[in-house]
Amino acid sequence: MPNHDVIIIGGGPTGLSAARALVDLGISDVVVLEREAEAGGIPRHCGHLGFGWQSHKRFWTGPRYAAELRKSTRFLDIRTSATVLELGNDGTVRIQNNSGISELKAKQILIATGTRETPRAARLVSGTRPQGVMNTGALQQHVYFHGNKPFSRPVIIGSEWVSFSAILTCRHLGIRPAAMIEENATISAPRPGDLVARFVFGVPVRTSTKLLNIVGRSNVEAIEIEHQNKREQIICDGVIFTGLFKPEKALLPMGELPESITLAGNVLEPLKTSGECWQQGRIAAEKIAARLL
Amino acid sequence: MQARFDIAVIGGGVVGLAVLRRFAMVGLKCVLLERGADILSGASKGNSALLHTGFDAPLRSLEIRCMRTGYKEYFNIRDKLNLPLVESSGLVVAWTPDELAALPAIVEKAHKNGVTDARQISAIELRLKEPNLAKSALGAVLVPGEHIIDAWSAPLAYAHQALAHGAAIMRSAEVTNGDFSKGIWQLQTVQGAITARIVVNAAGNYGDFVEAIARPSPFTIKPRKGQFVVFDKPAYKLARAIVLPVPTARTKGIVVFRTAFGNLAVGPTAEDQDDRELATCDREALLQLKARAIEILPALANIDVTANYSGLRPATEHKDYVIEALADRNWITIGGIRSTGLTAALGIAEYVSALYGKNFGELPKKPSKSVWTPVPNLTEDRIRPYMKGGEIICHCELVTRGEITAALDGPLPARDMGGLKRRTRATMGRCQGFYCSANIAAIAKGHFDAKP
Secondary structure (H helix, E strand, O other): OOEEEEEEEOOOHHHHHHHHHHHHOOOOOEEEEOOOOOOOOHHHHOOOEEEOHHHHOOOEEHHHHHHHHHHHOOOOEEEOOOEEEEEOOOOEEEEEEOOEEEEEEEEEEEEOOOEEOOOOHHHOOEEOOOEOEEEHHHHHHHHHHOOOOOOOOEEEEOOOHHHHHHHHHHHHHOOOOOEEEOOOOOOOOOOOHHHHHHHHOOOOEEOOEEEEEEEOOOEOOEEEEEEOOEEEEEEOOEEEEOOOOEEOOOOOOOOOOOOOEEEOHHHOOOOOOHHHHHHHHHHHHHHHHHHHO | OOOEEEEEEEOOOHHHHHHHHHHHHOOOOEEEEOOOOOOOOOOOOOOOOEEOOOOOOOOOOHHHHHHHHHHHHHHHHHHHHOOOOEEOOEEEEEOOHHHHHHHHHHHHHHHHOOOOOOEEEEHHHHHHHOOOOOOOOOEEEEEOOOEEOOOOHHHHHHHHHHHHOOOEEEOOOOEEEEEEEOOEEEEEEOOEEEEEEEEEEOOHHHHHHHHOOOOOOOOOOEEEEEEEEEEOHHHHHHOOOEEEEOOOOOOOOOEEEEOOOOOEEEEOOOEEOOOOOOOOEOHHHHHHHHHHHHHHOHHHHHOOEEEEEEEEEEEOOOOOOEEEEEOOOOEEEEEOOOOOHHHHHHHHHHHHHHHHHHHHOOOOOOOOOOOOOOOOOOOOOOOOHHHHOOOEEEOOOOEEHHHHHHHOOOOOOOOOHHHHHHHHOOOOOOOOOOOOHHHHHHHHOOOOOOOO
16 A cells, blocks of 8 residues: 555645645655545635735635645645545545545545535524525535526525625625624624625624524525514525534544644634635644654 | 326325336336426425334234335345345334333234234343443333335335336326226326326325315325434444334334434424425424434434434324225225335335226236346445445535436436435535535536526
8 A cells, every 4th residue: 555654635725735835844745635626625616805815915816826726736746536535543544536445544644624614404494495595615616616696685694704705705696695694693703794794795784683494495485583582584585504614524533633643724623714724734734744754 | 198098196206106116017008197396206205214114003904014015025126126225123212111111012013013023122132232322221122124224215216117117207297187987087287188097196295185086085184294303424323223212192203213324313203284295394393303312322412413304294084094996986095105105115006906906907917027227326335336436526425426417317317406316315414515516506407497
């Protein structure tokens, strides 16, 4: 079985930055495994501006940032469409790719599998199950990858940074969300985000408001909300569940992590900007290099 | 369609498809009319996907009869159709002294129902079998033959085998009315008229409406909603057996069971409602289900919820199935197949073909050569396509591009996103489409009428 110095699982900002940093530190036998057909991670489908400041002192769109990350690692062994199925405590990695299942081994493994938003199901939301209910990540892919317009007047559930990304994605489609719904008394993103949403994007922000119910047979027709013990309906044709990020930790072995496995980026602590992930990747690389050298 | 059919089956659920298969395989000219955009879009869509022995079914009922024959035939044809079967066993667990006292009667009933290997086990034996079960369990009835299947592979296989024997399946073909004259039925559908010699009503939650075409319905459907919560993959290892409660008169109660897709689920609730179609999920009920599951398997407290779903079972005012032939109306009624239809479907089909023989003349002899149409495997305990390579599209459930394109193709392609999910498992995992739903929509573009 081929034995490498480092295998990095996940080719997003954390994984790519770690790979690059490892090479810069003199460790060149590094393999990055990315399950999508293209490395770059979440920024690939964040079509709006706001990426690259921490790493490159630039103000890029997500796809541009992802492309720059790929460029900085283009001479590295990055294997796309490679899904890691299982991780052994001894450094073996079971991989699926186009030709079947194989195994690789490494002295050190970096898990940089990132994060995803909590979907409707895990939030245990009442109501019917019509089409047009999705997370921001799925919406972005619909819009920026495939040019789809899944709805024209959605509501946004949540008010984190990513919720504003959902507004921007809607704006790219030329549609205006019917409302942003936040259960807490203030929005999760820093103020004056609520004012920006309302006055720049024309999206009413409803704080202290609970989503009760999704209504609609085949497509979303409305949501029911509760505010100060009063119920009302908001007519809409889609629901975007934003944020409540969960680390993508399915590969983590049970129990304590062995010395040979390191975690970095969003899988370690959810909801970081891609810039922070990039920095964490570098720190993880230093740690791993110190173990190897 | 102008041609006259021998048999028109109304309803593309598991029962209708099993009946269609049965008649098509003896060479009758059959058509199935389904109101949904795809088959399996009604009562057969959301159930617990278990293959029951019938140990707790009503004694001497039509239900237990069909379950027993259906169960046996499932095993007989399962290799040839590549049907799923995750061996599991069932445990009816007693949590109170009263429930413990009720166990011997459950064993006795099981034996009377022909499930002779059911036996009571002690709290210690139970703990050895299921170490993750809450310590308050007092004992159980072990039913070795209770197994896990998936809800859709078997009925899809029946559909494909029926098609291979010349049957026609029409979807989005709701039957609105019908006329019977000179021994011929003319059924009005939203896609035009269909003529057939004999009509089989297998309309599930719409069974009484369809029955009214032939006669005042002897039963009224009162849909009973069942909600389920599905836990993430690590939960699969927490219980090998299907954990059942001691049943009450009204319902079998809340069951905790592994799924063929490598998860663990809890459900169903039992809630009567009027709507025939809309099965909502309800936060309070889901929270209660989750809490109940954690009481039974405390380690579930640390495991995320992957999905929840809700289904409607066609309950009626009768305790038993209503299956009868109206000799003078060329009509066969299959009504009130509540929660055991997946197990009983093949048995119901056999019973219905016997009714045909008694009332409408001898069935043609089964041709010596049958065509077998194995379905792709969806279950975790056998080889899945990704293991042989290919591009994985749905990362959580490890569904390949090849599986998705195959489900959009062939004699019975998926007609909506739900149909595609049921054929492949795509988007059913922990991310619920965060990563793959847009890609899948792109692959499916042009195949569905509805928006992605």
